[in-house]
Amino acid sequence: MSVISVNKLQKFYKVHQKEPGLAGSIRSLFKRKYYDVKAVDGVSFEINEGELVGFIGPNGAGKTTTLKVLSGLLYPTAGDVSVLGYTPWDRKPAFQKQFSLVMGQKNQLWWDLPAIESFILNKEIYEVPDAQYKQTLDELVDLLDVSDVLKVQVRKLSLGQRMKMELIAALIHSPKILFLDEPTIGLDVVMQKKMRDFIRQYNQKFNATIILTSHYMDDVKELCQRVIVIDKGHVLFDGALDEIIKKFANHKLLTVVFSKEVTEKELKKIGTIKEFEFPRAVISVKRATASTAAAELLQNFPVEDINIEEPKIEDIIREVFTGKDLA
Amino acid sequence: MKKYLTVFQLSFQNEFTYRLNFILWRVRNILRILMVFFLWNSVFSGRETAFGYTRPEMMAYVFSVLFINTFVMSAPSNDNVGSQISNGDLSNFLVKPINYLHYWLTRDWASKLLNILFATGEIFTLYIIFRPEILFTNTTTFLFSGILVTIIAAFIYFYLTKIVISVAFWAPEQPWGLMFVFLVLYEILSGGIFPLDVLPLNIYSILKFTPFPYLVYFPIKLLVGNATYPEIVNIFIGSFSWLILSKWISIKLWKNGLKVYSASGN
Numbered sequence: 001m002s003v004i005s006v007n008k009l010q011k012f013y014k015v016h017q018k019e020p021g022l023a024g025s026i027r028s029l030f031k032r033k034y035y036d037v038k039a040v041d042g043v044s045f046e047i048n049e050g051e052l053v054g055f056i057g058p059n060g061a062g063k064t065t066t067l068k069v070l071s072g073l074l075y076p077t078a079g080d081v082s083v084l085g086y087t088p089w090d091r092k093p094a095f096q097k098q099f100s101l102v103m104g105q106k107n108q109l110w111w112d113l114p115a116i117e118s119f120i121l122n123k124e125i126y127e128v129p130d131a132q133y134k135q136t137l138d139e140l141v142d143l144l145d146v147s148d149v150l151k152v153q154v155r156k157l158s159l160g161q162r163m164k165m166e167l168i169a170a171l172i173h174s175p176k177i178l179f180l181d182e183p184t185i186g187l188d189v190v191m192q193k194k195m196r197d198f199i200r201q202y203n204q205k206f207n208a209t210i211i212l213t214s215h216y217m218d219d220v221k222e223l224c225q226r227v228i229v230i231d232k233g234h235v236l237f238d239g240a241l242d243e244i245i246k247k248f249a250n251h252k253l254l255t256v257v258f259s260k261e262v263t264e265k266e267l268k269k270i271g272t273i274k275e276f277e278f279p280r281a282v283i284s285v286k287r288a289t290a291s292t293a294a295a296e297l298l299q300n301f302p303v304e305d306i307n308i309e310e311p312k313i314e315d316i317i318r319e320v321f322t323g324k325d326l327a
Numbered sequence: 328m329k330k331y332l333t334v335f336q337l338s339f340q341n342e343f344t345y346r347l348n349f350i351l352w353r354v355r356n357i358l359r360i361l362m363v364f365f366l367w368n369s370v371f372s373g374r375e376t377a378f379g380y381t382r383p384e385m386m387a388y389v390f391s392v393l394f395i396n397t398f399v400m401s402a403p404s405n406d407n408v409g410s411q412i413s414n415g416d417l418s419n420f421l422v423k424p425i426n427y428l429h430y431w432l433t434r435d436w437a438s439k440l441l442n443i444l445f446a447t448g449e450i451f452t453l454y455i456i457f458r459p460e461i462l463f464t465n466t467t468t469f470l471f472s473g474i475l476v477t478i479i480a481a482f483i484y485f486y487l488t489k490i491v492i493s494v495a496f497w498a499p500e501q502p503w504g505l506m507f508v509f510l511v512l513y514e515i516l517s518g519g520i521f522p523l524d525v526l527p528l529n530i531y532s533i534l535k536f537t538p539f540p541y542l543v544y545f546p547i548k549l550l551v552g553n554a555t556y557p558e559i560v561n562i563f564i565g566s567f568s569w570l571i572l573s574k575w576i577s578i579k580l581w582k583n584g585l586k587v588y589s590a591s592g593n
Contacts, residue, residue, distance in 0.1 A: 013589060072421065072422065073418050073422065073588070073590040075586050091421065096424045101418075101422050106418065106419060108419040112341055112345070113341060113344070117337055122423075125424060127330075153344075
C-alpha cells in the first residue's frame with residue numbers, strides 16, 4: 001500500500017539576481033531582476049509502507065525541496081501530494097504526529113539545556129502518553145548508547161552525540177514516516193556507520209517508511225533497496241540500486257597488470273584508457289565488447305593479470321549528473 | 328494546554344542560563360529610569376509644577392514606567408522570530424503540532440514574569456535610595472483597570488512586533504532595520520520617556536489614534552489614578568480595539584507569509 005504519493009510535483013522559487021560587485025548591489029536597490037528557479041519540476045513517485053528509499057542527486061537537485069513539500073513546510077507550485085492520506089501543507093496535527101523530519105544541519109534541541117528537557121517538551125507537543133514515552137526513550141537511549149550524556153547541556157555535546165540526541169528528539173513520538181535529510185553529514189566514519197545501523201534497525205523494527213537523502217553513497221548503498229535519482233528537478237531514475245548500473249553503465253572496466261612494458265598507443269586500440277601507470281592499466285570498453293577486448297589483450301599483450309569489473313556506482317552517478325559519457 | 332506549560336517551564340530555565348545577558352538587560356532598564364528620573368528632577372528644581380504635573384505626580388509616573396516597560400517589553404520573541412524566519416529554523420516548529428506564535432507568546436510571558444520579579448526589587452531599592460515624593464491617588468477600580476490594560480498592552484506589543492517581523496518572509500534581510508524603527512517610535516510615542524500630555528494638544532490628539540499610547544501611557548494613567556471614568560471607558564475601548572486589530576493583521580500576515588516561506592538553509 002502506498003503511503004506517500006507524489007504526482008507531477010512542481011516547486012518554483014522566485015529569486016532575485018544580483019549583479020556582482022558594489023555597483024551591482026546599488027543597482028539592485030532600485031531595480032531587481034527576478035527569475036524562477038525550478039527546484040522541482042514534474043516529480044512523481046509512490047512509496048509503500050516500510051520502504052527505505054534513498055534520494056540521490058547533486059546539490060540543488062531538488063531533493064531537500066521535495067522533502068520540505070512532503071513534510072508540509074512548502075506549498076507546491078503545482079502537482080498533487082498525499083502522505084498517509086493527508087495533504088502535507090494543511091499541517092493537520094493528526095498528520096504531524098505521524099512523521100518526523102530530521103535535517104542534519106538544523107537542530108531543534110534547546111542549546112542551553114540538557115537534551116532530556118527537549119525530549120520532555122516534544123513528548124508534550126506530540127501528546128505522547130507517559131508509559132509510551134518512557135518505553136520509547138529507554139529503547140532509543142539504549143540503541144544509540146547515550147544514557148550517560150542525557151543530562152549534559154546540549155552545547156557541551158560532541159557533534160556525534162548531538163546528532164544522536166536530535167534523532168531521539170525526532171523519534172520520541174514513534175513516527176511512521178521519517179524524512180532524513182543528510183543524517184550523517186559531518187560525522188566521522190565510525191559514527192556514520194552507527195547511524196546507518198540505527199536507521200536500518202528502526203526501519204525493520206517498526207516497519208517505518210523512510211526517505212533519506214545523502215551525499216555519501218555509502219549511506220545509500222548500505223541502506224536503500226530503492227533509490228530515486230533526482231537532478232535539476234527531474235527524476236532521472238527510480239528503482240533498485242543495481243539497476244542503475246544496467247541502465248546507465250554502457251561499459252565495463254578492464255584492469256590489467258602487464259609483465260613487460262607496453263605503449264599507451266597500442267593500448268588505445270583496445271578502449272579508452274582511464275588510468276595507466278606501468279605495470280597497471282584501467283581500460284574502459286563497451287559492455288557488449290568486453291569479452292572480445294579481454295581476449296584481444298590476452299592474445300597480443302604480455303598480460304600477467306586481468307580483471308573485468310562493473311564501474312563504481314559513485315562514478316556512474318557522477319557521470320550521469322555531469323552528463324558525460326563514461327566510455 | 329500542557330505543551331505550553333512545558334514551554335513556559337523550559338523558558339524559565341533557559342533565561343537563567345543567560346545570566347549576564349539578563350543582568351545587563353536589567354541594568355539597561357535601571358539606567359533608563361535613572362536618566363528619566365534625573366531629567367525630571369532638574370526640570371522640577373525650583374518650581375512646583377511643570378507641564379501640568381506636580382513633582383510627586385511625575386515621580387509616580389517615572390517609577391511606573393520602569394514597571395510597565397519591564398512588563399510590556401520583555402519579549403525574547405523579538406530577538407528570535409525574525410532570524411528563525413530568515414535562516415529557516417522556523418521549519419522545526421512548522422512540522423510539529425504546535426502553534427508557533429503561541430509558543431513565543433508563552434516564552435515571552437515566562438520572561439515577563441521573571442523580569443517583573445526583578446523590577447519590583449529594583450523599584451523598591453531605587454525608592455529607598457532617592458525617597459522621592461510619590462503621589463498615587465488610587466482606588467481599586469483604577470488599580471484593576473490599570474493592571475488589565477497593562478496585560479492587554481503586552482499582547483498588543485506582541486502582535487505589533489510580529490507584524491513588523493513578518494516582513495522577514497518577503498525580505499529576509501529586513502526585519503532588524505524595521506524593528507529598530509519600531510522600537511525608537513515605541514520609546515518616544517508610547518510615553519516611556521515623558522507623559523504624552525506634555526506634548527502640544529494637536530500632536531497628542533493624533534497620537535491617541537495610534538496604538539502607542541496604549542502600550543505605556545494609558546496603562547500608567549490608570550495605575551496612578553489620573554483619569555476620569557469616561558476616560559477609563561475610552562481607554563478600554565481603544566485598548567481592546569488595538570488588541571483585536573493587531574492580532575487580526577498579524578495572523579493574516581503570517582498566513583500569507585507562510586505561503587512564501589522558503590524554509591531556507593540546507
